[in-house]
Amino acid sequence: MGRRIRHFRLQRGLRLAQLGTAAGRSASGMSAFENGHRVPTLAQIGAIAAALGISPRLLLEPAPPSPRDALEIEWERVQRDTAWLARGLPRLKTTRTTPTAVLEALVGLARELAQARSERVATPEEARRANAALRLEMRQHDDYFPELEEVAAELVELAGHDPAEPMSPADLANLASKLGFELRFVNDLPQTTRSVLDTKRRRLYLPLRAGSMSGSQRPAILQAFGSHVLGHGEPSDYMGFLRQRVEANYLAGAVLAPLSAAVPLLGGAKARHQLSIEDFRDAFAVSYEMAAHRFVNLATRHLNIRVHFAKVHSSGVIHKSYENDGVLFPTDPLGATEGQFMCRYWAGRNVFDAACGGSQRYVQLTTTPNGTYWVTAHLKQTRDGLFSVSTGCRAEDAKWFLDGDSQIRLRSDCPDRSCCQVPPAALADEWSGWAWPSARPHSSVLAAMPAGAFPGVDLTDVYEFLERQPN
Numbered sequence: 001m002g003r004r005i006r007h008f009r010l011q012r013g014l015r016l017a018q019l020g021t022a023a024g025r026s027a028s029g030m031s032a033f034e035n036g037h038r039v040p041t042l043a044q045i046g047a048i049a050a051a052l053g054i055s056p057r058l059l060l061e062p063a064p065p066s067p068r069d070a071l072e073i074e075w076e077r078v079q080r081d082t083a084w085l086a087r088g089l090p091r092l093k094t095t096r097t098t099p100t101a102v103l104e105a106l107v108g109l110a111r112e113l114a115q116a117r118s119e120r121v122a123t124p125e126e127a128r129r130a131n132a133a134l135r136l137e138m139r140q141h142d143d144y145f146p147e148l149e150e151v152a153a154e155l156v157e158l159a160g161h162d163p164a165e166p167m168s169p170a171d172l173a174n175l176a177s178k179l180g181f182e183l184r185f186v187n188d189l190p191q192t193t194r195s196v197l198d199t200k201r202r203r204l205y206l207p208l209r210a211g212s213m214s215g216s217q218r219p220a221i222l223q224a225f226g227s228h229v230l231g232h233g234e235p236s237d238y239m240g241f242l243r244q245r246v247e248a249n250y251l252a253g254a255v256l257a258p259l260s261a262a263v264p265l266l267g268g269a270k271a272r273h274q275l276s277i278e279d280f281r282d283a284f285a286v287s288y289e290m291a292a293h294r295f296v297n298l299a300t301r302h303l304n305i306r307v308h309f310a311k312v313h314s315s316g317v318i319h320k321s322y323e324n325d326g327v328l329f330p331t332d333p334l335g336a337t338e339g340q341f342m343c344r345y346w347a348g349r350n351v352f353d354a355a356c357g358g359s360q361r362y363v364q365l366t367t368t369p370n371g372t373y374w375v376t377a378h379l380k381q382t383r384d385g386l387f388s389v390s391t392g393c394r395a396e397d398a399k400w401f402l403d404g405d406s407q408i409r410l411r412s413d414c415p416d417r418s419c420c421q422v423p424p425a426a427l428a429d430e431w432s433g434w435a436w437p438s439a440r441p442h443s444s445v446l447a448a449m450p451a452g453a454f455p456g457v458d459l460t461d462v463y464e465f466l467e468r469q470p471n
């Protein structure tokens with residue numbers, strides 16, 4: 001308000017004392033108002049406005065009266081910000097003689113600093129915090145999101161796809177055209193991307209591979225359209241990025257195994273005590289991992305079974321996990337499970353040693369300090385190595401599953417470190433102090449996420465790619 005008083009006073013060529021006299025204040029009193037050291041009462045605002053010959057409303061408007069005032073106000077706010085004060089920089093008080101160019105440079109610098117600060121969210125620590133927070137949020141909803149189910153049902157209908165049948169290439173092409181997009185398969189997609197959606201020319205670019213449309217790319221296509229349909233913008237932080245990825249994944253699963261067909265199928269299998277991730281996978285022709293995810297989405301709310309899920313690298317490091325059945329995943333001090341070692345005696349680790357082929361079913365009963373769990377696990381070869389995907393529940397719910405009993409029964413005392421996190425005493429006596437291993441750089445879950453709107457994506461590559469596409 002002080003700025004507005006000064007603005008109108010100078011506009012009228014009045015000095016402080018002149019306006020003061022007209023408004024019944026001293027010059028120093030007027031100066032205190034203009035500098036924001038004192039706030040005028042409503043009666044005083046009325047008197048000042050009358051002296052200036054304007055409506056009091058003009059003095060009460062919150063917008064800065066001029067671009068120059070806006071800069072001065074922003075600079076003052078910057079210098080009052082705690083993050084700025086913490087830097088211990090000398091205070092710079094601007095006057096009317098401070099050049100506007102100097103102010104613009106200072107304010108620009110402060111904005112850049114604030115931007116750099118917010119981009120630093122994608123450190124390993126922030127990534128872990130975000131992962132932990134998101135897992136908690138998912139557990140609170142039993143990993144089931146009705147609003148995403150509704151969007152999925154609309155997409156299924158739009159595609160003209162029979163929910164009980166696996167989604168065909170024709171359904172997908174139909175969905176793309178209904179959404180106003182063209183699918184283009186190219187062999188020079190930027191390395192850091194799985195797909196690029198061009199909303200200007202309405203195209204979805206995907207890598208050209210043998211059998212491009214025959215299934216393996218369906219999730220990538222649906223995730224891209226999912227983000228578009230859900231109105232995902234550029235995420236402002238790592239948590240936002242993670243949430244968008246989870247939502248797009250969820251939506252893809254919900255389109256490929258629609259609620260209306262998946263729930264009756266699973267309900268029937270449960271009634272016959274023949275629930276099986278493999279059968280569920282085959283019914284909708286999706287990957288085992290996607291079938292396991294989708295099963296977990298529906299298990300608690302629709303089948304009344306509490307479950308857990310984990311994706312573990314052959315090194316034993318957990319890449320993804322979810323649980324609402326009380327199973328105790330190892331966590332770091334921030335509450336994240338990603339990057340932690342799964343217990344050596346759990347199914348998600350043992351399945352690597354069990355040397356079973358990709359299609360064979362591995363089941364195990366594990367007694368832990370928190371109860372006994374039945375778990376089924378499956379191996380998955382990816383570009384990043386061999387992974388296990390395991391899904392489990394409390395032993396009392398195992399009866400609903402095919403192979404609900406198992407000969408493989410193991411005991412795990414984790415999180416007690418003596419279980420498997422430290423070497424057995426005999427080995428330690430022999431080798432403690434004699435072995436100097438050199439660690440391999442940690443897996444991507446622990447690496448610092450590159451900063452930027454789309455973590456891990458080289459945007460220059462993406463823009464250059466779009467530039468060179470023919471019209």
Ligand SMILES: [Zn+2]
Pocket residue numbers: 343344345412413414419420421
């Ligand atoms: Zn253990």
